[in-house]
Amino acid sequence: MPTITDLTIYPIKSCAGISVSQAIVTAAGLCVDGVHDREWMLVDLQGQFLSQREYPLMARICCTITAENLYVNYDDMPRLVLPLIRQPDNNSEKSIPVVIWEFALNADDAGDTAAVWFSQVLGKSCRLVRFSEHAQRFANTKWTGDKLVPTRFSDGYPMLLVSQASLDDLNKKAIAQGRTQVPMNRFRANIVLDGIEAFEEDYAETYSIGDEIQLRPVKPCPRCPMPAVDQKTGEVGPNPVDILQSYRANPIVDGEITFGMNVIVENGIGHRLSVGDEVEIAIAF
Incomplete structure (x- = not known):
């Protein structure tokens, strides 16, 4: 029976993820202890989002969740503390315009202390923003149909699912070419599924977990180039996408190289996903 073998959330877009044993399903993605996936994001002074594509060392910026705070660490820098409880009367949480891909919205500025901290880490003036409680951003209805699907600062969809067999298939080809295997974290999935064939996720119609979640x-x-970034060191090396180019060009997305599937929630908002959960897959014919 297919099972979930890993769940990961990324509190700050393009920074290190947190592997967890359980997560709550929300319409906009996974949530752990009140912290949502891609709830924070770094932007330049013009409001454009920053990512590992330009700043690979972001992979080494790590987060820890507690009941009251999100703690952020990088090498020998003093730990940054981000309170989880919003403080609307605090001037540090003023709304500022930001842009993620083609989408413009207002986000809550996390304040000067955070801006100085991240600017020092990246060597570039930037600010940290948090997805506003009043903001709305939706996935592309070209792919979701009539369903309006909210998302925060993900690249475009609430969750990304990858199968372990797909990674194993890639790594077999890497070894055959004399290259080093890559871990799953290069692909920054939220859900890793084992017990299915390589790339079987491409052909699924639905994933059902228990009686509640679909x-x-x-x-x-x-x-994109991000899988070339070693998520432990922040160093850029050979891109495993180069191997995928020989067999993963997908006509559904104009020949782009694909790996993993973006998923949305049909049922089960508020319910809990756990590592070890069995998954029933309906195949699209």
């Missing part, structure tokens, strides 16, 4: 894959995930 997820629906809507779009294959096109791949």
